[in-house]
Amino acid sequence: xxxxxxxxxxxxxxxxxxxxxxxxxxxxxxxxxxxxxxxxxxxxxxxxxxxxxxxxxxxxxxxxxxxxxxxxxxxxxxxxxxxxxxxxxxxxxxxxxxxxxxxxxxxxxxxxxxxxxxxxxxxxxxxxxxxxxxxxxxxxxxxxxxxxxxxxxxxxxxxxxxxxxxxxxxxxxxxxxxxxxxxxxxxxxxxxxxxxxxxxxxxxxxxxxxxxxxxxxxxxxxxxxxxxxxxxxxxxxxxxxxxxxxxxxxxxxxxxxxxxxxxxxxxxxxxxxxxxxxxxxxxxxxxxxxx
Numbered sequence: 001x002x003x004x005x006x007x008x009x010x011x012x013x014x015x016x017x018x019x020x021x022x023x024x025x026x027x028x029x030x031x032x033x034x035x036x037x038x039x040x041x042x043x044x045x046x047x048x049x050x051x052x053x054x055x056x057x058x059x060x061x062x063x064x065x066x067x068x069x070x071x072x073x074x075x076x077x078x079x080x081x082x083x084x085x086x087x088x089x090x091x092x093x094x095x096x097x098x099x100x101x102x103x104x105x106x107x108x109x110x111x112x113x114x115x116x117x118x119x120x121x122x123x124x125x126x127x128x129x130x131x132x133x134x135x136x137x138x139x140x141x142x143x144x145x146x147x148x149x150x151x152x153x154x155x156x157x158x159x160x161x162x163x164x165x166x167x168x169x170x171x172x173x174x175x176x177x178x179x180x181x182x183x184x185x186x187x188x189x190x191x192x193x194x195x196x197x198x199x200x201x202x203x204x205x206x207x208x209x210x211x212x213x214x215x216x217x218x219x220x221x222x223x224x225x226x227x228x229x230x231x232x233x234x235x236x237x238x239x240x241x242x243x244x245x246x247x248x249x250x251x252x253x254x255x256x257x258x259x260x261x262x263x264x265x266x267x268x269x270x271x272x273x274x275x276x277x278x279x280x281x282x283x284x285x286x287x288x289x290x291x
Contacts, residue, residue, distance in 0.1 A: 006073030019273025140180030253281030
């Protein structure tokens, strides 16, 4: 199988979630997916742009889709749900012939030709498929209890994202099951972790992320699996803050789904960037025979 798509890594992929970008590229290569990074891509506006100017936010994202089309890519994938939401929103807006000229005026370029966009999670599930993943597994994630946490925007709003169930998504669950893991029924899989409130309102994150960690702990979760850089940061990097604020002692590793998938496919800990995580998952992974 050979799949070729454009790739938008997003800003966090070059910084706070470099391990997500690294493991995404490694897993895609292993699964026969050729990722062609958009040349001269720029920030999509992330979380704050649309709160300042909706048209500017649309232009920031649309620029990348127009660039991809010019570079011969009909479809672009991104690992980050926030980037995905912005890119899809821009794609939707420039379909409106009355709105498109406003974006084009900011870009000084036509937006009539633009690539479509999907998440790498969607690409792997829909175009590689679970059967192919099962066949490619060389180190099953047996004896490993995982809880899949999607966050609040990976599949919502459903009319925009058009992927999986908005209230009970199963894509990551199915990938982890295909890799041999025991997937726990995590009831808060689409609840908010506090998102970008970690800087201005730390107490929001310690409360909301604390609730997620509490439920995961009550299920005897060994590893939380996520697909969002911001969710991963709040649950992993800020886990110590959550413990101090709530008087708890959680010690639950939080990894990207591409990291666990990569290990199951035979990639090394270094190839999927495990050392970048704050809560060390290696003891559990060694006990389960994955490392």
